[in-house]
Amino acid sequence: MMEKEGHDFSKYCYACGVKIYERTPVCPNCGALQHDLTPLRRRNRITAAVLALFLGGIGAHKFYLGKVGQGILSLFFFWTLIPGIIGFIEFFIYLAMSEEEFTDRYG
Ligand SMILES: [Zn+2]
Structure with a gap:
């Protein structure tokens, strides 16, 4: 062969x-x-991280990762700025994760 x-x-x-x-x-x-x-629709770690950083306040990365409940919660508490802070932290968590780890958890 x-x-x-x-x-x-x-x-x-x-x-x-x-x-x-x-x-x-x-x-x-x-x-x-x-x-x-x-899977073709495997979620991208960098996309999730960027969404968390810029749109974390409205839970964009939660919706992206299929965690709709948490996304809605973020929208609801948007005004407290807490979802934005969590998104900021999660941005670093996603970046620190290995590709395998991320796919295991969210892919
Ligand atoms: Zn066949």
Whole structure:
């Protein structure tokens, strides 16, 4: 097998296990719809950090991370400036986290 260095543009059909092109939506062998197991909507740590820093006061990073309840709470207590302070702290927490840690917790 001669595999080129770098990215391999193939994956295995989850249904029949045959090797297919990674962007193929339907397996040409068995016709199974391919649900991409590597999540496309993986949340980005830097995006969350930037949102926390600039829009933390209205809980933007909470909404971004799917923590809608906390986001609404931030909106509610926006005037106290506390969500903004928490966002500022979380900005540093997100930056200090490793990519794996972040994905584990929020991805
Ligand atoms: Zn298949």
